Amino acid sequence: MIPLVLMAGFLGAGKTRFLSELVPQLAARGTRVRIILNDFQNARVDAARLGALEALVTPLNGECVCCGSLRELLQTLYDVPPDPGSVMIIEANGATETDELLGHLTTDTRLAHFTLPLQLTVVDAARWQKRWWHNALERAQVNTATHLLLNWTHKLDAARRVAVQGAVRTENPRAPFVETASFAEWLHALAAHVQHDAQQVGRGTGLQAAAPRSRAERAPHEHPFGSIALPLPSLVSRRAFEQFVADLPEQVVRAKGLVRFADEPGPMYVWNRLPGSSRVRLDASWPHADAMPTALFIGVALPIDALTDAITRLGDMAPPA
Structure with missing residues (x-):
């Protein structure tokens, strides 16, 4: 089974930049990386930026993977061969409605060779909630995240950084904040975990979810x-x-x-x-x-x-x- 990671974040948040730092750290740990990169007619440009990395990159030009390019995205995922010890990362474009896409990735039984989707949202701390009518979309991308990364914090003074981190935490009280190294280590451990024990994070059968358990009862990498x-x-x-x-x-x-x-x-x-x-x-x-x-x-x-x-x-x- 392969960990499936949806990487979200508004336009300019720094998703591709983060990938360029993450992939070498995963490779150094022996974890292979596949990337599906979606953008508005720009995917091949960003894919070229990642071309020197030890990763297999598939560009998807066109509309958001939550709507217009969804069929192409799913077909690409269906065609991925079993590859224990690897991870699959989908870099969605900045306008993606993550709740819609998670609905498809979570319930499609043809994706049984992947774990249920994780979501890392990259937050542009310098422009958080300064996007006018797009503020709601930015909050929604944070709300569904399982992991959060605050980017461009070097542009902020200490008070603004604390304020942004607090606002993001209010929007999503569940997801931990991560840095590149910590997320790489976590993904590497997850890839090893599901390689040997797929049952703990498996999709199960059909759409029936397993009964929820308390935090203390969960396995270290339970989805x-x-x-x-x-x-x-x-x-x-x-x-x-x-x-x-x-x-x-x-x-x-x-x-x-x-x-x-x-x-x-x-x-x-x-x-x-x-x-x-x-x-x-x-x-x-x-x-x-x-x-x-x-x-x-x-x-x-x-x-x-x-x-x-x-x-x-x-x-x-x-x-x-």
């Missing part, structure tokens, strides 16, 4: 992301469903599925919880004959019992047909 698909009641109260979505626990990074409402039992809607919001979005759907109302949750240490109980209460509140 934080998981996913689970749970059936919804055949009909639900619209108002109760909106409240159910609003009350989803903070561990849920992505939530979507299919739903039918008691006040309009004919159509089935695709529902999504909007990123960074407690609101639910409903879109028309044309489901297959065997499609059933369902809820897909992707997140960190998912509280499966609590989610199951919430769905049970949702069914109890459904008006009689």
Whole structure:
């Protein structure tokens, strides 16, 4: 099994620069590196910057890997041969919606030769939250991270650095801050760990996540992301469903599925919880004959019992047909 790392960060955060420092440190530890590099018609330029490193680099020009280039990205991952002792790093372009991409990387059963995705977000400390209407996207890229790296801190005075680090920590209280050497050591250890014990970080079967365990019970490299698909009641109260979505626990990074409402039992809607919001979005759907109302949750240490109980209460509140 191969560790899969999504590297995110806003435009100019320094992702490629970080890779140019990380890859030699991994190589020195005997860990082979594959890189998929996505950018807006610029991927081959950045790939050339990494060409001298001991890494196999695949450039993906075009749109974000979370949308327009997604199929090409997934096909590239499908085609990677088993290579124990290596790591795969996806450098996403700065406009990537990480929660959407994590949803695909977490639930695609054809990626069983990879671990569930880690996410390192590189934060441009000098420009943190100075991006006008893009501030929400920058925060969202931090929110889904499993590891954080503060870049360009040499441009800041001590007070600003402390303020930025505190703001990033408030946005994501779970992910540790790392430096190049510490992250290289951690990835090297993870590659060795999954090479010998794939079960501890494996994807399992289907979309069913393993029951969450306490921090003390987890293996040193147990993966934080998981996913689970749970059936919804055949009909639900619209108002109760909106409240159910609003009350989803903070561990849920992505939530979507299919739903039918008691006040309009004919159509089935695709529902999504909007990123960074407690609101639910409903879109028309044309489901297959065997499609059933369902809820897909992707997140960190998912509280499966609590989610199951919430769905049970949702069914109890459904008006009689």
